[in-house]
Amino acid sequence: MTGAAAGWTAVDLTDISKRFGGVHALREVSLRVRAGEIHALLGENGAGKSTILKILRGVQVPDSGSIAIKGESFPALSPQLAREKGIGMIFQELSLVPTLTVAQNIFLANEPLTARGLIDDRLMERRAREIFALMRVEIDPTAVVADLLTGQQQLTEIAKALSQNAEVLVLDEPTSALSPAEVDVLFGLLRRLKAEGKAIIYVSHRMDEIFMIADHATVLRDGRLIASRPIAEYTLAGLIADIMGKETRNLSDFVSESSATDEVVLQVEHLSSRQRGGDISFSLRRGEVLGIAGLLGSGRSRLARMLFGLEPVGSGMIRLKGKAVTIGSPTAATEQGIALVPEDRRRQGLVLDHSIQANIEIPILKRLGRSFFVDKKRSRTITDKTIERLAIKTASRAAPANALSGGNQQKIVIGKWLATEPDILIMDEPTAGIDIGAKGEVLRLVRALAAEGKSIVFISSELAELIAVSDRIAVMAEGRLVEMINKSDLLTGDSELRAEQKLQIIVQQGGRAA
Amino acid sequence: MTETTAGTQRGESPLAYLKRTWRQNIIYIGFVVVFAFFAITLHDRGFLDPNNILNIARQTAIIAIMAVAMTLVLSSGEIDLSVGAVAGLASVNTALAIAWGGLPAGIAAGLLTGIAVGLVNGFLSTRLLIPTFLTTLAMMGVAKGAAMWISGTAAIPILDRTYPAIFGGGNLGPLPSLLVWMLAVGIIGHIVLLRTKFGRQVLAVGGNVMAARYSGIDTGRIKMAVIVISATTAALAGMLYAGRLQTGRFQLGEGDELSVIAAAVLGGTSLFGGKGTVVGSIIGALMIGVINNGLILMGLEYSQQLIARGAIIILAVALSQAGSKSGQG
Numbered sequence A: 001m002t003g004a005a006a007g008w009t010a011v012d013l014t015d016i017s018k019r020f021g022g023v024h025a026l027r028e029v030s031l032r033v034r035a036g037e038i039h040a041l042l043g044e045n046g047a048g049k050s051t052i053l054k055i056l057r058g059v060q061v062p063d064s065g066s067i068a069i070k071g072e073s074f075p076a077l078s079p080q081l082a083r084e085k086g087i088g089m090i091f092q093e094l095s096l097v098p099t100l101t102v103a104q105n106i107f108l109a110n111e112p113l114t115a116r117g118l119i120d121d122r123l124m125e126r127r128a129r130e131i132f133a134l135m136r137v138e139i140d141p142t143a144v145v146a147d148l149l150t151g152q153q154q155l156t157e158i159a160k161a162l163s164q165n166a167e168v169l170v171l172d173e174p175t176s177a178l179s180p181a182e183v184d185v186l187f188g189l190l191r192r193l194k195a196e197g198k199a200i201i202y203v204s205h206r207m208d209e210i211f212m213i214a215d216h217a218t219v220l221r222d223g224r225l226i227a228s229r230p231i232a233e234y235t236l237a238g239l240i241a242d243i244m245g246k247e248t249r250n251l252s253d254f255v256s257e258s259s260a261t262d263e264v265v266l267q268v269e270h271l272s273s274r275q276r277g278g279d280i281s282f283s284l285r286r287g288e289v290l291g292i293a294g295l296l297g298s299g300r301s302r303l304a305r306m307l308f309g310l311e312p313v314g315s316g317m318i319r320l321k322g323k324a325v326t327i328g329s330p331t332a333a334t335e336q337g338i339a340l341v342p343e344d345r346r347r348q349g350l351v352l353d354h355s356i357q358a359n360i361e362i363p364i365l366k367r368l369g370r371s372f373f374v375d376k377k378r379s380r381t382i383t384d385k386t387i388e389r390l391a392i393k394t395a396s397r398a399a400p401a402n403a404l405s406g407g408n409q410q411k412i413v414i415g416k417w418l419a420t421e422p423d424i425l426i427m428d429e430p431t432a433g434i435d436i437g438a439k440g441e442v443l444r445l446v447r448a449l450a451a452e453g454k455s456i457v458f459i460s461s462e463l464a465e466l467i468a469v470s471d472r473i474a475v476m477a478e479g480r481l482v483e484m485i486n487k488s489d490l491l492t493g494d495s496e497l498r499a500e501q502k503l504q505i506i507v508q509q510g511g512r513a514a
Numbered sequence B: 001m002t003e004t005t006a007g008t009q010r011g012e013s014p015l016a017y018l019k020r021t022w023r024q025n026i027i028y029i030g031f032v033v034v035f036a037f038f039a040i041t042l043h044d045r046g047f048l049d050p051n052n053i054l055n056i057a058r059q060t061a062i063i064a065i066m067a068v069a070m071t072l073v074l075s076s077g078e079i080d081l082s083v084g085a086v087a088g089l090a091s092v093n094t095a096l097a098i099a100w101g102g103l104p105a106g107i108a109a110g111l112l113t114g115i116a117v118g119l120v121n122g123f124l125s126t127r128l129l130i131p132t133f134l135t136t137l138a139m140m141g142v143a144k145g146a147a148m149w150i151s152g153t154a155a156i157p158i159l160d161r162t163y164p165a166i167f168g169g170g171n172l173g174p175l176p177s178l179l180v181w182m183l184a185v186g187i188i189g190h191i192v193l194l195r196t197k198f199g200r201q202v203l204a205v206g207g208n209v210m211a212a213r214y215s216g217i218d219t220g221r222i223k224m225a226v227i228v229i230s231a232t233t234a235a236l237a238g239m240l241y242a243g244r245l246q247t248g249r250f251q252l253g254e255g256d257e258l259s260v261i262a263a264a265v266l267g268g269t270s271l272f273g274g275k276g277t278v279v280g281s282i283i284g285a286l287m288i289g290v291i292n293n294g295l296i297l298m299g300l301e302y303s304q305q306l307i308a309r310g311a312i313i314i315l316a317v318a319l320s321q322a323g324s325k326s327g328q329g
Helices: A049-057 A079-084 A102-106 A121-135 A150-163 A180-195 A207-213 A236-244 A300-307 A330-335 A345-349 A356-367 A376-389 A406-418 A436-451 A463-469 A487-491 A499-509 B014-021 B026-041 B050-075 B083-126 B132-151 B162-166 B177-195 B197-207 B209-214 B219-245 B256-266 B278-297 B302-322
Strands: A009-020 A023-034 A037-042 A064-069 A072-074 A087-090 A168-172 A199-203 A216-221 A224-230 A264-273 A277-285 A289-294 A313-320 A323-325 A338-341 A424-428 A455-459 A472-477 A480-486
Touching: A009 A049, A009 A199, A023 A037, A023 A049, A023 A064, A023 A199, A023 A216, A037 A049, A037 A180, A037 A207, A037 A236, A049 A079, A049 A087, A049 A168, A049 A199, A079 A087, A087 A150, A102 A121, A102 A150, A121 A150, A150 A168, A150 A180, A180 A199, A180 A207, A207 A236, A216 A236, A224 A236, A236 A436, A264 A300, A277 A313, A277 A455, A289 A300, A289 A436, A289 A463, A289 A499, A300 A338, A300 A424, A300 A455, A330 A338, A338 A406, A345 A406, A345 B209, A356 A376, A356 A406, A356 B197, A376 A406, A406 A424, A406 A436, A436 A455, A436 A463, A463 A487, A463 A499, A472 A487, A472 A499, A480 A487, A480 A499, A487 A499, B026 B278, B026 B302, B050 B083, B050 B177, B050 B197, B050 B219, B050 B256, B050 B278, B083 B132, B083 B162, B083 B219, B083 B256, B162 B219, B177 B197, B177 B219, B177 B278, B197 B209, B197 B219, B209 B219, B256 B278, B256 B302, B278 B302
Parallel strands: A023 A224, A037 A199, A037 A216, A087 A168, A168 A199, A277 A480, A289 A455, A289 A472, A338 A424, A424 A455
Antiparallel strands: A009 A023, A009 A064, A064 A072, A216 A224, A264 A277, A264 A313, A313 A323, A472 A480
16 A cells, blocks of 8 residues: 555465366466565465465475575475475464464474473573564463463464564464454554564455555455465455456345244243353244344353353353243254354364265264264255255265365354254354355355245344344343344444444444433 | 265276275275285195184184274274273173173173173273273273283183183074174174264264254264173173184274274274275274284294284375375375
């Protein structure tokens, strides 16, 4: 934006091509990143972002094309060489050892030694403290990583890269697990690093972040370079058009009339968690989509787990169709017609090594024939129907879940729960980390399910999406449900603010009254 | 992100299929290769003699039976190190019970030994959350000690005539009854793991215990069941030893746990859970038996046999795992 740095070229990947078997992962893609610039690398899942980053990290060797780091040319990089040349990678799935301390992680495999050749723990801690001081963040180097908040872990990763004198920082979806406050800290740090002349490559699916932080955007689609321009030249619609390559659906398309009926299927009264307390009351009607907004740690996922029998309830009452129930286990929840699409699809949702069919079978084993044996034919039919209905892109139902992209993996998780034919579907961040195309499909599916008469509890941190898909939105703060908003209240009214902004303010304040 | 998917692909020639999946099937290829190698090099020393082949089967059957249950245990992400010692304890209890109350008492005593040990192992692992590696390691010592104590370290003869005929001593038509036991346990195990709801749950628990829990599986119950099945099968193995040798003795089954785990892993079952094949485990056990037998016929000394056997097993496991690290994205 400022163009002030007008930095020299830190990374220059030119005409890179890479094939995996018959698939062109990259065709003559170039990526030029200058020092003192935050460079957004954008594209849907499968566009080639990961591949080009792997080439930059030295994990993959390109078939053709040239690589130059700080003006020095290489035919290919190795992970060691990339690190030596100052490429630092901050992983989406954090790569810290949870049982070691912050300082031990920062200097892992790179530990400073004492004169006697033993690891110098004190020096390590001092240097870690220095790095954190430079970053202007407060993290205790002697703390064990497992005890840190996600945001602090992310910052530790960055400290680790900086300790290795990284000149080029690659951040892949760095904010996906951060609270807004943590995002602010991260963005502040990125801006300072940029001012110091670091080159930063930033991968994210969140467009609002891109416009907030990036200077330049390179867009890939289907392994090709679509555009590389200063972000100032882009409008949101233009950028999304480049990423998706077709007419994009405005989120407001989803603002359809409500399919909610008068029949209350779920009534929650003063529900609190045994361990963490709280106070949640709401009712959910047949055919209704209830959005749940709130900051990270506001108790949204805990509510989902309590309703699904995964977290003990302290006090309060849950009524299903007017009848008071206790839900002691996921099995009981499933039998009562409740399903949960959990927050972390890779850890909680899927057996990654197992086939799509095997994953879909797990929660519906009881329905697959009454006998001891699995009714394979029925299972195949259900799997094929699910693949068709959710448009899961796969070669076969026997493909392992981890061969699919994030969006398609998420569809398997949704599909396996739809196969249980629930009355109430709870979805916890169902669109996190999936590309815009898949996101639109998920949102449309939610509306379609509601129209079929299912009731949906939709938890999300993306407010635009919440507004698009919900009939009403509940705002949570510190384990309590503090506000229930009708969507129409957000969309109408005389305020100058857009609906998301109004909602954001309520979320940030922890309720309208506050 | 662009990787292709595994599984059978339409319009593929058998050769191409084999080329793509040979590493998964390495145990079968390996078994054929090893067998052919000994058949050719040792044809003049009676390797292919029907008696020798039956001998191999007889020696391997008990390991194979335990390997079937171990396949379930490993598939669920657990391990059972106590199988050998439990076999010894069951053989002692069976022999003593036969002397005291005849055949039914003997059979009941043997099986109850397994169920009891399994319940203890299972309780410690699923309720007190002690890893099975530790509970079964400790149980290995406890079971062996109990067997030594009860028997006064002496061999206890089985005088009943019917018992050995049923449990591993006699023949059923042309087949040694041990082989029949192996086939029966193998077929049941194969069907349980592959075709039943219980088997699906075992694999899901081993593949991702958290996802299994979120999917409504009672993971503790599944683990408990698998652990009890393993101990009971180990007890059955001990009863077969006792029948074959017409003796109950604490040393029976000693050290078998390693052969059993080796057979399962050799067959393609993952030590980390989520993946298991009963047929592979049985072939794995047979392969170890063939190697042992072949090396003896070749005239190798015991010390050399140990080294050669270790090298062959490592080679087979290395080949089967080298290609299984799937590239990520």
